[in-house]
Amino acid sequence: MSDESNPLMMLLWIIPIIVLVFYGQRIQLYVSANEIKKDITKLEEFKNESRQKLISYIKNNLKPKDDPVQKIDSFLEYFTIMPVDLDPNGIIPKINHLVHSRDDFTRLQVRNLFNEISDFEITKIHNLLEIVTSLQMFHKITRHLYLTAKKQKNFPLILPLQMMIPFIMEEASALKDAVESLKDGQPIGDGIGPMIVGEMMLNTSKQNAAFETVWSKSELEGRELILVKAEGPNATVGRPGEAIQNIIPQNKPTLIIMVDAALKLEGEDSASIAKGFGAAIGGIGTERFKIEEVATKNSIPILAIVIKQTIHEAITLMSEDVANQAKSVKSQIHEMIKDNSKSGDTVMVVGVGNTLGVSQ
Amino acid sequence: MRKSERKLTTCYTCLECKSCQNLTKRKFEPSDFVFKNDGKCSDCDGDLLVTMIFGKTIE
Numbered sequence: 192m193s194d195e196s197n198p199l200m201m202l203l204w205i206i207p208i209i210v211l212v213f214y215g216q217r218i219q220l221y222v223s224a225n226e227i228k229k230d231i232t233k234l235e236e237f238k239n240e241s242r243q244k245l246i247s248y249i250k251n252n253l254k255p256k257d258d259p260v261q262k263i264d265s266f267l268e269y270f271t272i273m274p275v276d277l278d279p280n281g282i283i284p285k286i287n288h289l290v291h292s293r294d295d296f297t298r299l300q301v302r303n304l305f306n307e308i309s310d311f312e313i314t315k316i317h318n319l320l321e322i323v324t325s326l327q328m329f330h331k332i333t334r335h336l337y338l339t340a341k342k343q344k345n346f347p348l349i350l351p352l353q354m355m356i357p358f359i360m361e362e363a364s365a366l367k368d369a370v371e372s373l374k375d376g377q378p379i380g381d382g383i384g385p386m387i388v389g390e391m392m393l394n395t396s397k398q399n400a401a402f403e404t405v406w407s408k409s410e411l412e413g414r415e416l417i418l419v420k421a422e423g424p425n426a427t428v429g430r431p432g433e434a435i436q437n438i439i440p441q442n443k444p445t446l447i448i449m450v451d452a453a454l455k456l457e458g459e460d461s462a463s464i465a466k467g468f469g470a471a472i473g474g475i476g477t478e479r480f481k482i483e484e485v486a487t488k489n490s491i492p493i494l495a496i497v498i499k500q501t502i503h504e505a506i507t508l509m510s511e512d513v514a515n516q517a518k519s520v521k522s523q524i525h526e527m528i529k530d531n532s533k534s535g536d537t538v539m540v541v542g543v544g545n546t547l548g549v550s551q
Numbered sequence: 552m553r554k555s556e557r558k559l560t561t562c563y564t565c566l567e568c569k570s571c572q573n574l575t576k577r578k579f580e581p582s583d584f585v586f587k588n589d590g591k592c593s594d595c596d597g598d599l600l601v602t603m604i605f606g607k608t609i610e
Contacts, residue, residue, distance in 0.1 A: 377562055378585055378604050389586055390602075424584035508562055508606035517603070548604055550586040 220346045223353050227337050230356050234333060237367040238326040242267070244370050245319045253312060255304050262304060266297070266320050267327050287477040311376070314403075314426040318373050318547070322366045329363050365503040372508040373426060378548035380504040380513050384450040385420045387520050388542025389551040392418045397551060400437055404429035405551060411525060413534030417442055423546035431472065431541055432481030439485050444539040446532050447486060447493045448524060451543040452513075455499035462512035463499045464520060466527070471495035472543045494527055496520060560606040570597025579604060 211218075242263070249259050271293055274285035294317075301316045302308060333352065340348040372379055378386065395407035400419060409416040417438060421429030435447070451471040455461060470482040470493050486493050498520060504510055528538050562579035566589055573594055583589070587601045 375562070375579070375581060376584065377579065377606075386585055393586060423586075508560060509604065511563075511605045511607055514603045514605040548584045550584050 216346050217344070220340070220344070220349055223349050224337065224341060227333070227349065227352055227356055230360055231330065231334050231337055233360070234326065234330040234363055237363050238323065238330050241319075241323045241326055241367055241370050244374065245316075245323055248319070248374050249304070249316065253305055253308060253316075256306055257304075259304050262300070263320070263323075266300065267324050269293075269324070283477055283480045286475060290475060290477065311425050315373055315376065315547075318426045318545075319370060322369060322373070326363055326366055329359055333359060362502055365501075365506050368503065369506040373547065376424065376426075376548050378509045378514075379506055379545055380500045380509050381452045381506060381544040382509060382546055382549045383452050383498045383513055383517065383520075384542040384544040385423060385546035385551075386509075386514075386542070386549045387450050387517050387524070388418050388420045388540055389423060389546070389549050390517070390521065391416070391540065392420065392551040400434035401430040402433070403427045404431060404434040406434060406438055407551075411528055411538075414528055414532050415442075415537040416528070417444055417537060417539040418542075419539065420542035420551060421544075421546040423549040423551055426545060426547035428474070428543070428545050430478065431543055432478035435482050435539070435541065436485045438539070439489055439491070442537055442539075443489070444491060444537040446528070446536070447482070447491055447539045447541065448527055449482075449493060449495045449541045449543055450520065450524065451495070451497050452500050452505050453497035454505065455501060459499055461500055461504060462510070462516050464516060464523065465497050465499060466523070467495045467497070469493055469495055471497055492531075494531065496523060496527065558608050558610050560608045562604065562606050564601055565603040565605075566599045567602045568592035568595060568597045568599055571595040574602075575599075 246260055246263060249255055249263070271289065274282055274289065276282055297317055297320065298313055301313050301320070333356065336348060336352045339345065340352070369379065391409060392407050395409050395418070397405045397407045400406040403422045403425065404419065405422045406417060406419045409418055419431060419434050419438065421427050421431070449471040451473070453465070453471065455463070470479045470486070472479045472482065482493070498513060498516055500513060504513065524540060528540075532538050563576050564579045564583045566575045566577070567573070571592060571594055573592055583601055583604060585601055585604055589599045589601050591597065592599055
C-alpha cells in the first residue's frame with residue numbers, strides 16, 4: 192500500500208490542518224505574546240534601572256533634606272490631562288498654560304527636596320524625572336495592552352502592539368542611555384543647534400529673552416544678527432517661541448533662520464545636513480505655533496537648517512560626527528544670511544534644542 | 552550579549568587656544584562644558600576654550 196492511500200498517513204496530514212484552522216490564531220497569539228512579554232520585562236528593567244540611577248545621583252551628589260525616594264516615586268505617578276479639543280479654537284494657550292504650570296510645579300517640588308541647589312542641578316533632575324516618567328509610561332501602556340489582549344484572547348489587539356514595540360524599544364533604550372549623559376552634564380546630540388548659535392554668541396552681551404532663554408546681537412557683513420538660544424549649560428530647551436515673540440516687535444528682523452537636530456530617515460546618513468523652510472522645532476507644538484504666528488503677522492520668512500540624527504544620537508552624548516558638523520553648519524548659516532538678506536537688514540538666528548553642557 | 556551592548560563610549564573634551572589656535576583633546580572632566588574657559592595654553596600662555604565635547608564609541 193502506498194503512502195497516499197494509507198489512512199494513517201492521511202490522518203497525520205489532516206489533524207495538523209484541522210488544529211491550525213481552529214487554533215492557528217491562538218498559537219500565533221501565544222508566539223507573539225511571548226515576544227512582547229520579553230520586551231515588557233526589558234522595559235521594566237529600563238525603568239527600574241533609570242529610577243535607581245536618579246535616586247543614587249540625588250543621594251550621593253546632592254544633599255536632600257530627607258529621603259527622596261517617596262517623593263520621587265510620587266512624581267512618577269503624575270499625569271497630565273490635556274484640554275478639551277471639541278472646540279479647537281484657543282486650545283494652544285490652554286496647552287501652553289498646562290505645560291508651563293506642570294514645569295513650574297515640578298521645578299518647585301525638586302527645589303523643595305533640597306536646602307540648597309543650583310539651577311543647573313534642578314534642570315538636570317527635571318530632565319531625569321522626565322526620562323523615568325516616560326519609561327514608566329511606556330512600560331505601563333504596553334503591559335496594559337498585552338494583558339488585555341491575553342485576558343480577552345483578543346488577537347487583533349496584539350497586532351498593533353507587535354508593530355509598535357520595536358519603535359517603543361528603540362526610544363526606551365535611548366532614554367535609558369540618556370541618563371548617564373544627563374547625570375554628567377555632557378552635551379547631547381539635540382544640543383548641536385544651541386552649540387552652533389552659542390559659538391556665534393561668544394564675546395557678545397547676553398540678555399534674557401524669556402524663561403531660561405537668552406539673546407544677543409552680533410554683526411555679519413553689514414547685517415545685524417539677533418542670536419537666540421536656551422540658557423546653557425543648563426539642561427533646558429528654554430522657551431524660544433516666547434523669546435521670538437518678545438524680540439520681534441523691537442528689532443523687526445527680515446529673516447529668521449532656525450538650527451535644530453532632526454530625526455533621520457532610515458538610509459540617510461547620520462550627521463548629514465539639510466536645509467528647508469518653516470519653523471524647525473519639535474515638542475508638543477506650542478512653541479512652533481508661537482513662532483509661526485509672529486512670523487506670519489510680520490511677514491518674516493523662516494528658513495531651517497537641520498542636522499540629521501537617530502533618536503538614540505539625539506538624546507544621548509553628542510557623537511563626534513555630529514560635533515564635527517558644527518563648523519560646516521555655521522558657514523552654511525552665514526551663506527544663507529548673505530544669500531537671503533542685504534546689508535543693513537536684521538536677521539534672527541535661533542539655536543533650537545537642549546543646551547545641556549553648552550554655554551554661550 | 553548583543554552587538555549593541557558591547558559598545559563602550561568614551562567622552563572627550565576638545566580645547567582650542569584663543570591665541571595660537573593649538574588644538575588639544577583630553578578625557579572629559581565632570582565640570583567641563585562647551586565654551587568654558589579652561590586655563591592657559593602650555594605653548595603660548597593664551598586662554599584655552601572648550602570647543603567640543605563628544606563621545607567616541609569603541610566596539
